[in-house]
Amino acid sequence: xxxxxxxxxxxxxxxxxxxxxxxxxxxxxxxxxxxxxxxxxxxxxxxxxxxxxxxxxxxxxxxxxxxxxxxxxxxxxxxxxxxxxxxxxxxxxxxxxxxxxxxxxxxxxxxxxxxxxxxxxxxxxxxxxxxxxxxxxxxxxxxxxxxxxxxxxxxxxxxxxxxxxxxxxxxxxxxxxxxxxxxxxxxxxxxxxxxxxxxxxxxxxxxxxxxxxxxxxxx
Amino acid sequence: xxxxxxxxxxxxxxxxxxxxxxxxxxxxxxxxxxxxxxxxxxxxxxxxxxxxxxxxxxxxxxxxxxxxxxxxxxxxxxxxxxxxxxxxxxxxxxxxxxxxxxxxxxxxxxxxxxxxxxxxxxxxxxxxx
Numbered sequence: 400x401x402x403x404x405x406x407x408x409x410x411x412x413x414x415x416x417x418x419x420x421x422x423x424x425x426x427x428x429x430x431x432x433x434x435x436x437x438x439x440x441x442x443x444x445x446x447x448x449x450x451x452x453x454x455x456x457x458x459x460x461x462x463x464x465x466x467x468x469x470x471x472x473x474x475x476x477x478x479x480x481x482x483x484x485x486x487x488x489x490x491x492x493x494x495x496x497x498x499x500x501x502x503x504x505x506x507x508x509x510x511x512x513x514x515x516x517x518x519x520x521x522x523x524x525x526x527x528x529x530x531x532x533x534x535x536x537x538x539x540x541x542x543x544x545x546x547x548x549x550x551x552x553x554x555x556x557x558x559x560x561x562x563x564x565x566x567x568x569x570x571x572x573x574x575x576x577x578x579x580x581x582x583x584x585x586x587x588x589x590x591x592x593x594x595x596x597x598x599x600x601x602x603x604x605x606x607x608x609x610x611x612x613x614x615x616x617x618x
Numbered sequence: 619x620x621x622x623x624x625x626x627x628x629x630x631x632x633x634x635x636x637x638x639x640x641x642x643x644x645x646x647x648x649x650x651x652x653x654x655x656x657x658x659x660x661x662x663x664x665x666x667x668x669x670x671x672x673x674x675x676x677x678x679x680x681x682x683x684x685x686x687x688x689x690x691x692x693x694x695x696x697x698x699x700x701x702x703x704x705x706x707x708x709x710x711x712x713x714x715x716x717x718x719x720x721x722x723x724x725x726x727x728x729x730x731x732x733x734x735x736x737x738x739x740x741x742x743x744x745x746x747x
Contacts, residue, residue, distance in 0.1 A: 400744060414737045416729075418721065420745045425724055427746050432724045444729050446721040453743060455625060456717040458707065465742040468716045472735055477711075481742045520738055529714055539707040545688035548701025551623055552690055556697065564692050584747055596747075 400463075404513060405443040412470065413520045415443035418453050420462055422554045422585045425449075450554055454581055455547040458537040461580040461613065467519060467526065475519075475526035477535035479616040482512040488604060488612060508615070515618045525618060535617070546576035553586075580612070622647050622678075623699040637679040637689070637698060644676040648700070657681055716741070 405415045419428040425447040432445045453459060457466060457478055465481035468474055486501040497505065518524040527535070549572035556565030569586035576582055587599060604612055620633040624647065631643040641652035650657040652674070656665040670680035678700075679689045686703035710717050716739075720730040731739070 401740070401742065404740070412737045414734050414739050416731065416734070416739055416741045418741070418743050420743050421747075425722075429724055431746055444723060446723055446729055448721050448743075450625075452625065452719060452721065453741075455702065456707070456710075456719060458711065459743060462743045462745045465740060466716065468731075468734075468739040468741055470736050470738060472716050472732060474711070474714045474716050516740060532714055533712055536708075536711045539704040541686070541688070541704050544701050544704040544707065545690065547625075548688040548690045548699040551625070551701070552692060552697065552699040555621075555623055555628075555699075556692055559697075561692070564694070568690070568692065581743075581745070584745075 401443060404516060408517065408520045409443075411520050416446065417443060418446045418448050420448050420451050420454060420459075420581055420585075422449055422451065422557070424558075449558075450551050451547075451581060451585070454579070455551075458539050458543065459581065460537070460576075460578050467516075469526060474532055474536075476616075477527075477532055478537065479535075480613040481616075482509040483613045484508045484615070485612050492601065512616060512618070515616070542575045543579075546572040546579065546582060549575065550582055550585075619696070621697045623697070624648075625702050636677065637682075638675050638677050641674050641676055644678050644681070647678060648682070650681070652676055 401415045401417055405413070419432075421428045428445075428447055459478050461480070463481040463483055464478045465476075466474055466478050467476035484505050486497055486505040489501055490497045515525050519526055549568045553565045553568035553572060556562070556568060558565075566586070569582070573579065573582040573586045583603065584596075584600070587597075619630060620637070622629045622631060622637070629643075629647045631639050631647060633639050639647070644657075645651050648657070650659045650664075652671065653663065655663045657663065657676070664681070664684060666676070666681060667684070670677040670684075682689050682700050686705055688701035689698065690701070691698045716731060718730065718732045720728050722728050731741070
């Protein structure tokens with residue numbers, strides 16, 4: 400997904416770290432990663448995060464989200480939606496297609512986001528001062544902290560022959576942290592790939608009303 | 619025997635009555651050392667309630683709750699998870715130094731974020747689901 404961006408900017412002191420939040424294990428991510436690799440000789444880091452450790456550390460709630468980190472290891476942009484938009488919510492569910500206007504707007508928004516990354520790498524633009532970066536950070540509550548512990552436990556139980564109890568822990572995790580789409584979708588997605596975007600998913604998206612599924616980055 | 623999951627590790631230790639364990643196992647699991655003044659990590663010591671320490675054994679669930687960290691268990695009582703306290707997560711992010719982590723790439727090679735110091739890093743999540 401980020402290969403072109405990496406290829407374009409890799410000689411300018413830039414690195415992409417793509418982390419697959421993949422509780423079912425590396426094999427589920429591998430086909431996508433192998434496909435990305437074929438197109439290029441050198442690659443960015445493509446990491447597998449079965450326990451959603453990154454979501455715990457950075458308080459993430461959905462994919463794709465990105466954090467921008469400077470040369471000193473400082474966060475210069477808090478977690479934000481990385482190039483995705485809510486246009487999908489208006490798609491025709493029968494044909495799974497979007498209107499040409501929405502498709503164009505979606506691509507334009509994605510390109511705008513990539514341009515912002517390019518500008519940051521080339522000139523430092525869009526890097527936030529400390530106060531602004533801090534103000535954009537999501538707050539971890541006690542419920543969210545417990546949700547991450549239960550999610551970790553649920554993944555472990557699923558992987559060690561106790562899917563029933565694993566599911567129960569994951570569902571509790573999701574209930575404790577309702578803003579986390581990653582937890583909800585991984586709790587829903589045990590047997591069938593695609594169930595995480597089935598009818599229940601659409602119902603839950605509709606229930607957002609005016610609230611965004613992918614909050615736009617504040618560039 | 620119980621299996622105890624922490625955010626980055628998995629331990630198998632002998633426990634009794636919940637998460638009572640020897641002080642050395644408590645240190646292995648939590649990183650904190652039992653001292654006369656309480657459980658200590660570097661310069662910091664957290665006093666333990668009198669009901670949470672006895673005969674050089676520690677009630678790690680009580681200690682972890684005192685730290686503000688979640689303690690959860692599977693129904694069978696054999697597998698536990700100790701989560702990071704919310705305050706610790708918030709403080710780490712508010713310091714703005716990107717929390718470090720090590721994760722495997724698809725071939726199993728471990729990669730650590732801080733190895734990339736000196737470069738701008740675009741850290742992004744994705745999923746196949």
